[in-house]
Amino acid sequence: MTLKIFIFIFIFRFLIMFFTETWFVPDEYFQCTEVAYGMVYGKAHLSWEWQGSEPLRSVLHPLVVAFFYKIYQFLGYDSTLAVRLLPNMIHSFLFAVSDLFYIKLCNRIFFANPRGKAFTLILYGTNWFIIYCSSRSLANSVELCLTIIALNWYPLYLDEINPKTESDKRRQKSFVPYIVIGTISILIRPTAVLIWAVLGLRHLYQSDNKIRLILTAIPSLFIPILISILIDSNFQTPLKFPLFHFAKFNFFTSGSAHFGTHPWYWYFIDGLFLTSTGTYFLATGGYILQKEGAANRSPPTILFETIIVYLLVHSCLPHKEHRFILPILGLMMPFAGLFLQYMSTKIPKASKFIIFLIIVVNLISAFFFCRIHQRATLDAAKDISKDITVKNPNTLIHIVHLMPCYSMPQYAYFHKLKVRHHMLDCTPNLHNQTNYEEESEVFHHDPVKFFTPSRIGKYLAHKHAYVVIYKKTYQRISTVLKETGYRVWRTYQHTPVPSSENQDTVLLVLKRSADAT
Numbered sequence: 001m002t003l004k005i006f007i008f009i010f011i012f013r014f015l016i017m018f019f020t021e022t023w024f025v026p027d028e029y030f031q032c033t034e035v036a037y038g039m040v041y042g043k044a045h046l047s048w049e050w051q052g053s054e055p056l057r058s059v060l061h062p063l064v065v066a067f068f069y070k071i072y073q074f075l076g077y078d079s080t081l082a083v084r085l086l087p088n089m090i091h092s093f094l095f096a097v098s099d100l101f102y103i104k105l106c107n108r109i110f111f112a113n114p115r116g117k118a119f120t121l122i123l124y125g126t127n128w129f130i131i132y133c134s135s136r137s138l139a140n141s142v143e144l145c146l147t148i149i150a151l152n153w154y155p156l157y158l159d160e161i162n163p164k165t166e167s168d169k170r171r172q173k174s175f176v177p178y179i180v181i182g183t184i185s186i187l188i189r190p191t192a193v194l195i196w197a198v199l200g201l202r203h204l205y206q207s208d209n210k211i212r213l214i215l216t217a218i219p220s221l222f223i224p225i226l227i228s229i230l231i232d233s234n235f236q237t238p239l240k241f242p243l244f245h246f247a248k249f250n251f252f253t254s255g256s257a258h259f260g261t262h263p264w265y266w267y268f269i270d271g272l273f274l275t276s277t278g279t280y281f282l283a284t285g286g287y288i289l290q291k292e293g294a295a296n297r298s299p300p301t302i303l304f305e306t307i308i309v310y311l312l313v314h315s316c317l318p319h320k321e322h323r324f325i326l327p328i329l330g331l332m333m334p335f336a337g338l339f340l341q342y343m344s345t346k347i348p349k350a351s352k353f354i355i356f357l358i359i360v361v362n363l364i365s366a367f368f369f370c371r372i373h374q375r376a377t378l379d380a381a382k383d384i385s386k387d388i389t390v391k392n393p394n395t396l397i398h399i400v401h402l403m404p405c406y407s408m409p410q411y412a413y414f415h416k417l418k419v420r421h422h423m424l425d426c427t428p429n430l431h432n433q434t435n436y437e438e439e440s441e442v443f444h445h446d447p448v449k450f451f452t453p454s455r456i457g458k459y460l461a462h463k464h465a466y467v468v469i470y471k472k473t474y475q476r477i478s479t480v481l482k483e484t485g486y487r488v489w490r491t492y493q494h495t496p497v498p499s500s501e502n503q504d505t506v507l508l509v510l511k512r513s514a515d516a517t
Contacts, residue, residue: 002100009099013092017085017135022375024136025323026406029413031057032137033087036065037412040073045410048427054245058232061139061188065090080385083415087137095134098145099125101152102330108156109299109334113341116298120337122355124330128365129275133326139189144327146185147195153178154199156300162208175203175213179220187228190246192327194313198306256319258428264315267325272311275322276329277361279336282354283307286335289342299334307331376494376507377408377468383490384466384509388417398422398462402447402469402477404502405440422459444502447477460484465512470494470504486510 030047038044039062049056065087072078072086102124110117124130133141153173155161163172182196200217207213225243233240249255272280287304307328314324343351388397396418401408405426411419424440443450451460460467460481467486474481474488489511498504 005103006096006100010093010096013096013099013134014089016131016370017088017092020088020132020135020370021378022370022373023377023407024132024374025138025321027323028136028138029409030406031139032062032065033412034410035059035062036069036087037083037415039063039066040069041411041415043411045421045423047406048430053238053240055232055240055242056246056249058187058228058242060184060228060231061142063231065137078415080389080415080417083412088135091137091141092135094142094145098148101149105148105151106334106337108152110337113298113338115344116334116337116341118337119340119344119355120333123279123336123340123358124333126359126362127275127279127329127333128277128362128369129322129326130329131362131366132369133323138323138326140323140326143185143189143192144330146181146188147192147327148330150178150181150185150196153181155203156302158206161203161206175216176220179217180224183221183224187224187243189327190243191310191314191324194310195306195327195331198309199302202302250317250319254318255428256317259319261318262320266320267311267315271320271322271325275325276332277358277365279358280332282336282339283332284335286337286339286342289338290335299338303331304335373495373497374499376492377403379492380468380490380507380509381409381413384468385414385417388414388419392464394418395464396420398465400459400462400465400467402443402459402467402473404444404500408468444473447473448480451477451480456480456484460486462512467510467512469508469510470502471506471508472504473502474508474510481510485512487513 026047030045031049034044035046035050035057038046039059068086068090069078069083072082103121106117106120110120130144133144153175155172155175160172179200182192182200185192186196204210204213228243229239229241232242276283283304286299287301290299290301290304310328311325314320340351340355343354384399397420399414399419399421401421401423403424405424410421410423424443426438426440428438429436461484465486466489467481471491487510488508490509492507492509494503494505494507496505
């Protein structure tokens with residue numbers, strides 16, 4: 001039965017992968033796919049987080065993708081399509097595995113409440129944001145998956161921490177897997193420490209055998225950390241510890257403010273509301289029910305309290321994004337399912353209407369975000385790749401990105417082609433230089449003034465080249481582009497609702513004429 005369920009889930013997640021044809025955020029390419037591609041093929045664009053003696057990212061996540069890239073390369077199966085799809089396939093598979101563990105977790109939580117379990121699985125399985133992120137090579141998606149998998153070994157209830165009867169002792173699982181998997185999730189996405197610190201301290205506080213637990217936790221924690229440090233340091237000195245540098249940049253120096261700031265309450269009125277489709281109101285109701293009279297084998301309140309800590313800490317950070325709270329959606333749904341189960345016994349028609357409304361809104365949102373919103377950059381990359389393959393497979397081609405930096409895939413998307421990407425620089429002011437200006441900001445502030453003779457030579461003077469640019473930006477510098485021999489080659493609908501002031505609803509690809517000088 002478990003195998004049949006997994007096959008169904010596996011097919012479901014892979015269908016979502018092929019259904020999703022849009023761009024979300026740069027990290028899904030430049031913090032995983034592009035890095036993995038560089039490890040294997042020696043050609044990639046590495047963002048500033050990966051460079052220098054204090055990298056902010058661990059190679060553990062892209063290393064997994066690189067491992068499969070290497071296998072495909074060895075077997076000769078590394079076609080352009082395979083290189084593009086492989087990271088998504090790996091993450092879809094991981095999500096399918098975590099889905100199976102989520103079902104097991106719900107079986108455990110709703111031991112005597114099948115209706116609550118059913119509501120929870122419906123909310124989780126149809127949530128548009130989980131659908132949207134499930135096949136993407138994001139560390140946030142990995143954090144969610146590993147958290148769900150690890151929770152299957154975490155002692156949610158007191159009789160699992162301190163078994164009294166022989167039956168409880170037989171059911172007790174080893175604590176090592178949850179500590180190891182939780183530690184790996186932290187190494188890949190350091191914000192996971194907010195989840196596992198709360199859960200781990202609660203486990204220690206309630207344990208009757210604290211010394212034994214500590215002695216179990218020490219090697220389970222430090223062996224993965226030590227291995228990670230050695231891998232990140234390439235088994236050389238000086239040693240590198242990206243987890244510390246990540247915390248230093250984002251938490252201790254507020255470096256994340258460089259990427260935009262939001263008010264402290266943003267997650268409560270926007271981020272969590274949108275990603276959960278409003279179900280966090282239901283989850284809050286479920287938590288209150290549990291606090292008033294905890295039912296046996298229902299969602300333990302520690303999961304919701306972990307959500308609260310996670311949100312409060314993230315709310316104190318200046319930079320906020322919807323994907324940052326992806327990992328807590330799985331913890332939230334059981335409480336929403338519990339509240340819907342309670343409503344179904346009191347006002348059944350209202351509960352049916354709410355679940356119907358949530359499903360409809362989720363499906364509409366999933367279609368919009370997976371098929372329509374921000375798809376032009378991927379479509380443009382595919383078309384440019386095809387055009388180069390057909391017309392100039394052996395010629396060095398320059399692809400110029402006159403957009404917000406990291407708006408389009410680079411070398412991993414142009415596998416086996418002789419291309420060179422030129423992107424506006426947006427490295428933050430890491431050394432606190434006075435009068436520091438990002439190249440990307442200078443360009444978008446005044447693109448006409450930006451193109452001095454030296455910059456025209458750097459970006460626009462290549463004999464064989466494409467320029468990718470948003471329509472409204474093109475309209476400001478069309479004269480410069482025409483004078484240097486560029487003509488509009490393709491037009492794409494990008495999105496009805498641009499995500500930033502530098503985006504536009506329409507994306508253009510320009511191609512330099514063969515006789516341009």
